[in-house]
Amino acid sequence: MEIVRKDTDLLIIGGGAAGCYAAVEAKTQSPSLRCLIVEKAHIDRSGCLAMGLNAINAYINPGESPESYLNYVKQDFMGVVREDLVLSIARGLNDTVKKVEEWGLPIEKRPDGSYKPRGRRGVRVLGERLKPILAEAVRKHRVEVLNRVAVTNLIKQEDRIVGAFGLGIRDGNLYVIRAKALIVCTGGASGLHKPPNPGSGRHLMWYCPWNVGTGYAIGLRAGAEMTSFENRFIALRVKDVQAPTGTLALGAGAKQINARGEPYLEKYHKDSPVRESSTYFRLLSAVLENQAGRGPCYLDLSHIDAQTLRQFKVDLLNMSPAMLLMLAGREIGDYRFEIAGSEPYVVGGHGEAGYWVDVERRTTLKGLYAAGDVAGGAPKKYVSGCWVEGQIATRSALQEITPGSLPSIDEDLIKKEQSRTEMPLKRRDGLSPQEAEEWLQKIMDEYAGGLSTRYELNEEKLLMGRTLLKDLKSNVPYLKAENYHELVACMEVVDRIDVARTVVEHLLYRKETRWPCSQSRLDYPQRDDAHWLKFVNSVMDVDTAEIKILEKGLHGQD
Amino acid sequence: MVRIDYKVCNRCGGAKEKRCERICPGDLIGVNPEDDRPVVLYPQDCWACTACVKDCPVSAISLRLPFQILGKETSLKASVKGRKTYCVVEGEGGKKEEFEIEVIQNGTLRRKD
Numbered sequence: 193m194e195i196v197r198k199d200t201d202l203l204i205i206g207g208g209a210a211g212c213y214a215a216v217e218a219k220t221q222s223p224s225l226r227c228l229i230v231e232k233a234h235i236d237r238s239g240c241l242a243m244g245l246n247a248i249n250a251y252i253n254p255g256e257s258p259e260s261y262l263n264y265v266k267q268d269f270m271g272v273v274r275e276d277l278v279l280s281i282a283r284g285l286n287d288t289v290k291k292v293e294e295w296g297l298p299i300e301k302r303p304d305g306s307y308k309p310r311g312r313r314g315v316r317v318l319g320e321r322l323k324p325i326l327a328e329a330v331r332k333h334r335v336e337v338l339n340r341v342a343v344t345n346l347i348k349q350e351d352r353i354v355g356a357f358g359l360g361i362r363d364g365n366l367y368v369i370r371a372k373a374l375i376v377c378t379g380g381a382s383g384l385h386k387p388p389n390p391g392s393g394r395h396l397m398w399y400c401p402w403n404v405g406t407g408y409a410i411g412l413r414a415g416a417e418m419t420s421f422e423n424r425f426i427a428l429r430v431k432d433v434q435a436p437t438g439t440l441a442l443g444a445g446a447k448q449i450n451a452r453g454e455p456y457l458e459k460y461h462k463d464s465p466v467r468e469s470s471t472y473f474r475l476l477s478a479v480l481e482n483q484a485g486r487g488p489c490y491l492d493l494s495h496i497d498a499q500t501l502r503q504f505k506v507d508l509l510n511m512s513p514a515m516l517l518m519l520a521g522r523e524i525g526d527y528r529f530e531i532a533g534s535e536p537y538v539v540g541g542h543g544e545a546g547y548w549v550d551v552e553r554r555t556t557l558k559g560l561y562a563a564g565d566v567a568g569g570a571p572k573k574y575v576s577g578c579w580v581e582g583q584i585a586t587r588s589a590l591q592e593i594t595p596g597s598l599p600s601i602d603e604d605l606i607k608k609e610q611s612r613t614e615m616p617l618k619r620r621d622g623l624s625p626q627e628a629e630e631w632l633q634k635i636m637d638e639y640a641g642g643l644s645t646r647y648e649l650n651e652e653k654l655l656m657g658r659t660l661l662k663d664l665k666s667n668v669p670y671l672k673a674e675n676y677h678e679l680v681a682c683m684e685v686v687d688r689i690d691v692a693r694t695v696v697e698h699l700l701y702r703k704e705t706r707w708p709c710s711q712s713r714l715d716y717p718q719r720d721d722a723h724w725l726k727f728v729n730s731v732m733d734v735d736t737a738e739i740k741i742l743e744k745g746l747h748g749q750d
Numbered sequence: 751m752v753r754i755d756y757k758v759c760n761r762c763g764g765a766k767e768k769r770c771e772r773i774c775p776g777d778l779i780g781v782n783p784e785d786d787r788p789v790v791l792y793p794q795d796c797w798a799c800t801a802c803v804k805d806c807p808v809s810a811i812s813l814r815l816p817f818q819i820l821g822k823e824t825s826l827k828a829s830v831k832g833r834k835t836y837c838v839v840e841g842e843g844g845k846k847e848e849f850e851i852e853v854i855q856n857g858t859l860r861r862k863d
Contacts, residue, residue, distance in 0.1 A: 233775040237801035242775045244853075298855045320835050320853040340777070361777055392751060392816035395776075395797050402776050402797075432819045433798075509828075509837055509849055514798040517815050517824040521841025677777055677791070 193614045194365045195606060200228040200336070201593050202586070203371035205343050205356060206407065207231035208239035209575045210564025211377035212326035213288065214582030219333040221590055227335045230358055230369065232342040232680075233402065235327045239379055240400050240541075240565070241575070245319035246439060246510040248299075249574040250285050253309045258282035261313065265572045268469045270706050271725055272420075273544060274569035274748065276551045281573050284580035289315070292579065296325045311442045320510045322575075341367050342680045343378070343406060344613055346414045346560065347601060348734075353414065353559040354599050357609045359683060364617075364676045366610050370598040373559055373589040376547070377582065380425075380539030380565040381405025383629065384692045386637035386644070387535055389432065396514070398427040398434045398534045402684075405538060407566035408546070409687035412694060412732040417548040417556040417742070419568040419729045421691075422698035424536035424710045425543035426647065428475045430491070431532040435508060435515035437474075437491060440529065444504040446491040448478070448531070456481050456489070465719060466708055471572075475533055476708045479646065493527035501527075533709060535643050538695060540564070541578060543710065544571040548729055548744070552588035553581055556731075559592070561585040569727070615669065616682040622672035625681035628664070632688055635660045640696050641712065650715045654700045661693050665737075690737075694730055697739045701728050751796050751814055752803060753825070754788060758810035761786045770802035770811060804828045804835065 202218050204211045207229040218227045231238055252261060261282040266273050289307075293299050300308040300316040307315040330337065340361040347355040353374055358367035382399040395401040408418065428437055440446040450456045457477055466472040478489045496504065501524060508515045518529075540546030546568030547555045555562050563581035564573075573581065616622070636642055639657030641649040668686055673679040704720035705713045727744040744750065754770070762768045768788040771779045778792040779802065790796070803811045803826065812825040828837040833854040839847045 233777065234773050237773050237799070237805070238775050242797070242799040242801050294856070296854045296856060298853060318851060318853050320851065321830070325854065389816075389818060391818070392794050393818050395795050396816075396819065397797070400775070400797065401795070433815070505847075506849065506851055509835070509851060510853070513800045513803075513813065513826055513828070513837075514815060516837075516839045517813070517820060517826055520824040520839045520847070521843065521845045680777070 193610060195610070196360070196365045196367045198228065198367060198369045199598055200369065200371050201226040202228070202589055203356060203369055203374045204229045205374065205376045206239070206378035207235040207327070207330070207337060208377060208379055208564065209241060209326065209578040210582040211375070212330050213579040214375050214377060214563055214586045215335040216329050216333045217583045217586040218590065219335055221587070225593065228369065229330065229335055229337045230341050230343055230356065231337060231339050232361070234339045235330065235337050236324050238323070239403060241323040242400065243513060244510045245317060245322050245575060246443070246507040247310045247314045247316055248289055248576050249314045249438070250281070250572060250576045251289055251307070251313060251315045252282065252286050253312060253315070254306065256312060264313065268471050269544060269571050270466070270469060270719065271721070272706065272727065272746065273571060277549070277570035280551050280584060281570055281577040281580045284583060285576045288579035288583060289576050292325070295329045297322055311438070314442070318510055338367070342683060343410060344683050345609055346410045347605060348414045348557070349599060349602065351558055353557050355601065356410070359613055359680060361676055361680050364679070366613060368601060368606055370601060372593045372598065373561065375561040375563055375582070375585045375589055376407045376411065376566055377564045378407030378566050379403035380537060380541065380545065381408060381688065381691045382537050384538065384632065384636050384688055384695065385535040385640070385642040386633040388643060393432070396432060396434060398429055399537045399539065403565070404684040404688050405691035406684065406687045408538070408694070409690045411547055411555065411557070411560070412690050413734065414557055415731060415734045416560070417729050417731050418694060419546065419548040419727050419744070420544045420698070421538055421695045421730065422702045422711045422728055423543045423545050423707055424695065425539050426475060426536050426709050427534040427542070428478060428531055429534055430515060431530040433512065433514040433518055434534065435512040437531055439504070439507045439511065440491045440493060443507050444493055444496060444500055446493045448474070449490050449492045450481050450486040451488055452486060456486070472708055478531060479533060479709060483646070488530045490528040491531055493529065494525055496524065496527055498524065533647070536641065536647065536710065538691060540566060540568045540570070541573050542571065544568055553585035554588060561589050613679070613683065616671045616673035616679055619670070619672035622670040623667055625671060625673065625678055625685050628667070628671060628685045629688070631664055632685065632692060635664065636692055640699060647709045648712050648714050649699055650713065651700065654696055657696050658700070661689065661696060665689050665693070690732070694732065694739055697730060697741060698728050701741045751793050751816055752790060752811050753814060754790065755810045755812070756787060758808055759788065760808050762807070769805050769807060773801045773805040775799060775801055800826065800828060804830050
């Protein structure tokens, strides 16, 4: 393992939606600035957008306003959202969408030239190549990109983040990157819980399987404050292929029905504890209908005409190609698609788990900013909100970058990270990353509300989960890797364990049920606004790795 | 899961890094040094994203779903030319459906090597 040293002004960790937008913004504002994106995969097709996208779900259509968007988000997440963050996103949505359209993204228009809405807060796009379009904008703006380097830790000296370590997936080298400011844009975490299908189907999941929570983990290990990890995100999707239900419901007019062919949403509405939240209401109603013995539930498209069907297929080609295989050779009339909740994920773009940031997207660590799925407190930002956050984070970070030199990095820190990251290659015997991942997912599935327990939680099981995760963590030194691919997989499972431990602590702490399925406490089944209209935050101790919980008020106050 | 048709694959003209190897977001594809063929090293880890299917310059790669998911043989091929993405979906019994969609406006993407 060789040491490769690199210096830059602005380091962006992760070249997805937020990272690409942040980088272009940096070079637009300051063309002479050195800006480097470190990307684990290849920037042309990495992260959430690898498959493409057929709608932008956060947009201020005519008749809506940033304030009406905030009201919707607040209502959908039962009042616990950071209003300052959500508003700052809402105010920037339309400009960033316009910018990406200029870069080449086709957006469907009405005859008067305005965007064709999809639902109240969405627009239809032909986004099959959205990721290559973003990558091309990055190249055109002369941003330096380091592909196939997986960041393993932040470099913290005195009180400040001064760079990051990365592992070269192709060359096995340790990259030591110094920067004047950093923006973390890695996305959220999948693979904490057991996926719905085993073996060959294990990665047919909603969220990108290679978004493993590294952005959270590097922050946790450096002592950053995180928020709302108990707000796990569960996607209601077309079962197994994880195709978006919005494409069927909003795009093609499908209705949710049960096994008897009856529409079931209406009957739950009057008494549902979450009737004001369309997201949680639809998810919980499907779960309850299954529990009542009237499952499976479906999205019914049996009345679709040939033209709408063709349009629906084009939508799938743009975003969910696997579902086209499910439709292959099927006749019209046979169009009911089973829907089911996914396993839980930890994300800040659909849900609100992530770094605790101020409105400038500063984390609690000096020199470090966060944007996109990795930034917390502002759910339902979706792709356009990630762009806005990338823009805000860059604008704040640029103010911090001054001519001056970079600090020298303590050689002991480098040696320590080198020995940590190369250890699995030196072991002949031990725990494979696959085995460790299965162990983690078993614990989380059984004791922290996975699919097999219908997402349900109680204190005793969570405490058991805490103990088992501690045991798993103590086995990290026995991880072994046969090659660089497996070495990165080892680092990924280490990151997932730290994220999972934080999730369990958050789930234990919130003694109410605010977001059913995301956080269903059987021992505290009611929502308790008198005591819990607040954020649960956490900080991991950098020496002992113990997780301390903090409470924060709705407006960020202690 | 993806399948590489070695009758069509041209080994990217002998290039050291193959296009599919380069683009796979999960780093699942490698090259067999003996015959220079790209190989899906970790087929069970495929996300079915079709990045490799679309990026293959000779359309040698197709997507299929595991039998536990669909219970039958189907395949999807796609290619990218200029502003358009082309796609052919083949169902049971060889029934095909074709798509041609324009996915870039104002300008084209450079094809990088």
